[in-house]
Structure formats: C-alpha cells, structure tokens
Amino acid sequence: MWRSVLAFSALALFGAGLTGCAINKFERRDAWRDQAEQVCLAKKLVEPTEFVVPAKEIDGPGPCGMTQPFRVTRLGGGAVILKQKMTLGCPALAEAEAWLADTIQPAAALYFGQPVAEINAGSYACRGRNNQVGAKLSEHSFGNAIDVMSFKLADGYVITVKGGWRGTEAEQGFLREVFLGACQRFTTVLAPGSNVFHYDHIHVDLARHDPRGLKRICQPLIKFTPQLGSDNPRPMSRPRPPERQPAPPQAPVDIEEDDPYGASPTSRAARAPARPRAPARPVAPSAYASAPAPRPMPARPAPRVAAALPGEDPGGFEEPLSLAAPGLSSGPIY
Numbered sequence: 001m002w003r004s005v006l007a008f009s010a011l012a013l014f015g016a017g018l019t020g021c022a023i024n025k026f027e028r029r030d031a032w033r034d035q036a037e038q039v040c041l042a043k044k045l046v047e048p049t050e051f052v053v054p055a056k057e058i059d060g061p062g063p064c065g066m067t068q069p070f071r072v073t074r075l076g077g078g079a080v081i082l083k084q085k086m087t088l089g090c091p092a093l094a095e096a097e098a099w100l101a102d103t104i105q106p107a108a109a110l111y112f113g114q115p116v117a118e119i120n121a122g123s124y125a126c127r128g129r130n131n132q133v134g135a136k137l138s139e140h141s142f143g144n145a146i147d148v149m150s151f152k153l154a155d156g157y158v159i160t161v162k163g164g165w166r167g168t169e170a171e172q173g174f175l176r177e178v179f180l181g182a183c184q185r186f187t188t189v190l191a192p193g194s195n196v197f198h199y200d201h202i203h204v205d206l207a208r209h210d211p212r213g214l215k216r217i218c219q220p221l222i223k224f225t226p227q228l229g230s231d232n233p234r235p236m237s238r239p240r241p242p243e244r245q246p247a248p249p250q251a252p253v254d255i256e257e258d259d260p261y262g263a264s265p266t267s268r269a270a271r272a273p274a275r276p277r278a279p280a281r282p283v284a285p286s287a288y289a290s291a292p293a294p295r296p297m298p299a300r301p302a303p304r305v306a307a308a309l310p311g312e313d314p315g316g317f318e319e320p321l322s323l324a325a326p327g328l329s330s331g332p333i334y
Contacts, residue, residue, distance in 0.1 A: 103178060
C-alpha cells in the first residue's frame with residue numbers, strides 16, 4: 001500500500017513540475033493589460049447578454065488571467081454560434097465583434113451570397129507561445145487572442161482555414177478578405193504561410209509590440225486585391241465573352257498624286273511597274289500518248305467434243321481445259 005501512495009505522490013509532483021516548467025516564472029503581467037481592460041469596460045464596448053456572460057476574475061497560475069473575463073457562446077447578437085465556448089477579455093471580444101460585423105459577414109455575402117452561421121475558434125489558455133514549454137506566454141494566457149479554424153455558412157457549407165487557404169477561388173478570396181480585415185483591427189495576425197505553427201488557423205491578438213502599441217505584425221505578405229468596399233467588385237466567375245464581330249472594312253489608302261519626288265510609298269510614281277508574266281511553256285506530249293495500241297489477242301477456239309457412241313450421253317465426253325496458255329496456232333489443243 002505504501003508503494004502505491006509513494007507512486008501516486010511521485011506522479012503528482014512530476015505533473016506539478018511539468019506545469020511549473022510550462023509557465024515562465026520570471027514573467028509578470030504587464031500593467032497595460034489591466035489598463036486596457038478597464039478602459040474597454042468604462043466605454044461599455046461589451047454589453048452583457050444571454051450569450052455574453054461576465055465571469056469571475058481569473059488570477060493565475062502565474063501571471064495568466066484577466067480582471068473581467070466573459071464567457072461567450074454566440075457572437076453578432078446571437079446570430080453566429082460558437083462551436084466551442086470562448087473566454088475572452090473585454091478588448092479582444094470588442095474587436096472580434098467589430099471584425100465579424102465589418103469584414104467576416106460582408107465577405108461571406110460577397111463570395112457566397114449568404115452569412116456565416118457558426119465559427120470554430122479557440123481562446124483562453126494559460127500556455128507558452130506556439131505551445132512551446134518555457135517560451136514567453138502567449139496572448140491566449142490573458143484572454144487577449146483568438147484562433148479561428150473554420151467558418152460554417154447558413155446552408156451548412158464549411159470553410160476551413162487549412163483547406164480553404166489554397167482551396168477554391170471563392171474560399172481563397174473570402175479567407176484573404178478576413179485576413180486583411182483582421183490586420184486592420186488586431187496588432188498581431190498570423191495565417192497559413194506565416195510559420196509552421198499556423199498552417200490550419202488564423203491567429204489574432206492585441207499584443208503590444210512597442211511601448212506605444214503602434215507596431216503591427218501581419219503575416220504572411222500576400223498579393224491580393226480586396227473586393228470589399230470597391231465600387232466594382234470582381235465577379236468570381238469569368239464573364240461570357242462577347243460575340244465575335246466582323247472586322248471593319250479597311251479605310252482607303254490616301255494616294256498623293258502630286259508627290260514632287262516620287263518617294264512616297266503610297267504614290268503612283270513610287271510604285272514599280274508590274275513585271276510581265278513569262279509565256280506559258282508548251283506542255284510536252286506524254287510518252288504514253290504516242291505508244292501503239294496493244295495487239296488484240298486471238299480468239300480462243302471452242303473446245304472440241306468427241307463423238308458419242310450410240311446410247312451414251314455426249315455431255316460426259318467434254319475435253320478438259322489445258323493448264324498452259326493457248327498458243328497462236330489454230331490447230332487442235334492436246
């Protein structure tokens with residue numbers, strides 16, 4: 001029994017050691033985080049509803065947590081379901097709602113003709129960046145980041161970041177609009193192609209990369225022309241080519257009659273006289289035309305039949321044909 005107790009204690013201590021190693025003990029929660037949260041709450045950028053419920057303060061482990069977290073089950077006033085419940089601070093939640101309203105839903109209407117009905121995304125988790133042990137704490141540790149994996153449209157069609165980033169033309173356009181719209185609101189945006197850790201989701205957060213909070217990171221760099229907000233958005237399918245029109249008649253060439261030097265390429269003086277055609281050569285008669293007609297072959301004499309004896313059928317004595325070619329002699333054939 002004592003062995004079992006000792007083994008259980010050792011496992012518990014080992015797990016606690018792993019947890020301690022996963023969190024940077026020397027990192028402290030920056031003062032600007034609580035300040036940004038208080039400003040957001042004072043401006044009432046997030047209003048509690050049945051889908052956005054205030055929760056108790058999260059303090060730890062270590063510097064992880066937030067003063068006023070919100071448990072979110074739906075966005076957009078309840079129009080968009082969250083596949084998994086999110087826990088976010090006031091600043092990140094306010095920007096997520098604005099991102100949904102001014103970019104995600106308009107992009108879905110532009111590229112698919114219908115709204116987004118469900119989003120699969122992750123939020124709060126006390127861990128290091130990119131889930132690396134001992135790394136600097138991720139913005140997820142403060143409820144200040146969101147990882148978006150997929151979008152489901154009203155008709156049930158699912159657009160995953162992993163497959164749609166290189167998917168159909170509409171999927172690529174939609175996700176790139178979402179990506180660029182996020183770069184206008186969040187200070188960090190990482191999509192497929194930014195690094196090996198973000199191949200299947202779009203990461204957004206409100207981290208401060210400089211003391212004033214003006215620096216932004218938006219990766220990868222993409223070549224894409226946004227269609228949202230443009231007066232003439234590019235259609236997704238190629239338009240039907242116009243019917244082929246006949247070529248217009250060529251305009252008459254202006255020929256100058258009074259060219260003093262005769263150097264104009266269009267003047268009559270500069271034209272070279274037409275070369276006379278050589279007379280046609282007589283066609284020699286064919287060698288086969290003067291050849292003598294072939295000599296007709298002599299008629300083949302009718303076969304001779306031997307005289308039949310009295311009482312016999314004369315048809316049974318017909319002479320057999322010769323296998324050799326008939327000669328020119330008119331004599332009998334043997």
